Amino acid sequence: MMQDDVIEYGGSAAAIRHHYDVGNDFYSAWLDPTMTYSSAMWDGLPKDAPLEEAQKRKLAYHAESVGAAEGMRILDVGCGWGGMMRNLRSSYGVAECVGLTLSEEQLAYIQQLGDPGIGAVLSNWHDYRPDKPFDAIISVGAFEHFAHPQQSVDERRGVYREFFQACRDWTAGKGRLSLQTIAYGKMSPEDANPFISNEIFPAAELPTLEDIVVASKGLFRIERLRDDGLDYARTCEMWSNKLRGAVRSGVVDPAIHPVEKYSRYLRMSAAGFRMRKIGLLRIAFAAD
Amino acid sequence: MNSDSIRQASAKEIEDWIVARIAEIVNMAPANVSADAPFDSFGIDSAKAISLMVELENWLNLPDELPLELLFEAEAIRDAAAGIAAAVADMAAAQAEG
Ligand SMILES: C[S@@+](CC[C@H](N)C(=O)[O-])C[C@H]1O[C@@H](n2cnc3c(N)ncnc32)[C@H](O)[C@@H]1O
Numbered sequence: 001m002m003q004d005d006v007i008e009y010g011g012s013a014a015a016i017r018h019h020y021d022v023g024n025d026f027y028s029a030w031l032d033p034t035m036t037y038s039s040a041m042w043d044g045l046p047k048d049a050p051l052e053e054a055q056k057r058k059l060a061y062h063a064e065s066v067g068a069a070e071g072m073r074i075l076d077v078g079c080g081w082g083g084m085m086r087n088l089r090s091s092y093g094v095a096e097c098v099g100l101t102l103s104e105e106q107l108a109y110i111q112q113l114g115d116p117g118i119g120a121v122l123s124n125w126h127d128y129r130p131d132k133p134f135d136a137i138i139s140v141g142a143f144e145h146f147a148h149p150q151q152s153v154d155e156r157r158g159v160y161r162e163f164f165q166a167c168r169d170w171t172a173g174k175g176r177l178s179l180q181t182i183a184y185g186k187m188s189p190e191d192a193n194p195f196i197s198n199e200i201f202p203a204a205e206l207p208t209l210e211d212i213v214v215a216s217k218g219l220f221r222i223e224r225l226r227d228d229g230l231d232y233a234r235t236c237e238m239w240s241n242k243l244r245g246a247v248r249s250g251v252v253d254p255a256i257h258p259v260e261k262y263s264r265y266l267r268m269s270a271a272g273f274r275m276r277k278i279g280l281l282r283i284a285f286a287a288d
Numbered sequence: 289m290n291s292d293s294i295r296q297a298s299a300k301e302i303e304d305w306i307v308a309r310i311a312e313i314v315n316m317a318p319a320n321v322s323a324d325a326p327f328d329s330f331g332i333d334s335a336k337a338i339s340l341m342v343e344l345e346n347w348l349n350l351p352d353e354l355p356l357e358l359l360f361e362a363e364a365i366r367d368a369a370a371g372i373a374a375a376v377a378d379m380a381a382a383q384a385e386g
Binding site: 233237244248264267268272274275277 | 328334335337338341342351352353355356357360361
């Protein structure tokens with residue numbers, strides 16, 4: 001557990017490393033081949049479609065949400081292992097992608113891809129200053145980390161508003177933003193499970209839908225909104241099953257990696273989505 | 289029974305097991321836990337729900353996890369137990385083949 005009482009603005013780097021720098025090998029054993037670490041999407045696919053297909057569906061959904069097209073320059077805030085940027089380059093002819101991450105392992109992973117059209121920057125969005133504007137911004141599974149549980153509702157909304165303001169500025173007031181984030185559903189912040197809030201995601205607080213509406217008001221227009229919590233339940237269960245298979249086949253050694261902890265976390269999250277305590281928001285924003 | 293073979297419990301046995309476990313969690317007599325009620329009507333939090341699933345999987349000696357929807361999406365515990373019994377039978381068949 002982390003002893004970190006300093007609130008870092010816009011998301012805690014130490015907390016991110018706590019979660020993500022467990023090792024690329026560990027994640028690659030149970031994530032799909034695109035190394036996407038966020039909810040997949042089954043909309044329009046058969047219910048039993050495999051995880052990889054549903055992850056590709058999700059990547060396409062966000063690309064289309066921002067109107068990704070040839071020659072564009074797109075920013076991915078919280079780019080993980082770069083799957084979104086790779087897809088934007090290979091399927092949409094996007095000229096240049098920049099991804100922000102706080103994890104050194106992810107940065108190294110993206111750098112070894114060797115695509116000159118994909119750049120990764122180890123930076124908190126809060127401190128980032130692009131040298132040129134972007135045509136669009138995508139952020140999937142990062143917004144969850146931006147606020148801190150010790151902040152008041154107003155402070156949290158303030159951080160979110162700065163994020164929306166930054167996105168507006170970085171797209172010169174005319175870009176689109178496609179956001180995917182977990183949000184509180186029937187559950188309120190006070191009921192958060194201490195295991196998840198302390199052991200898995202220290203120093204992170206989820207938004208509510210109201211937070212997002214209030215924080216983006218006047219900066220972005222909400223064009224489309226979906227709550228796909230059951231997609232995330234299914235994704236978590238598939239990850240958990242894959243992790244178990246990886247242990248069985250000897251790819252992951254429970255003596256080295258926190259298998260027990262992750263499988264509990266994944267299944268608890270799945271239960272939370274199934275019970276609608278938490279939901280998965282996909283929001284398409286337009287600045288104009 | 290071989291140490292890694294699946295316990296082929298009937299739907300009724302599984303139902304009784306779930307009812308007994310819920311009764312323990314919410315501190316009620318098993319007779320007061322109705323198998324006609326849905327699982328989510330007992331106010332059990334996700335951590336306890338997952339512990340229950342894991343214990344059930346261990347009791348049944350399953351090689352794979354049970355899909356959570358069998359428990360959460362069922363109209364009643366009785367239906368959940370029937371769905372779980374069917375999934376267990378499938379896993380046992382796969383084990384016998386492979
Ligand atoms: C759950 S992962 C999702 C990664 C990727 N978008 C995907 O879908 O696979 C969260 C990512 O957000 C990044 N992140 C979290 N907070 C951030 C912040 N304040 N600034 C920049 N990146 C951040 C993490 O480093 C990580 O890459």
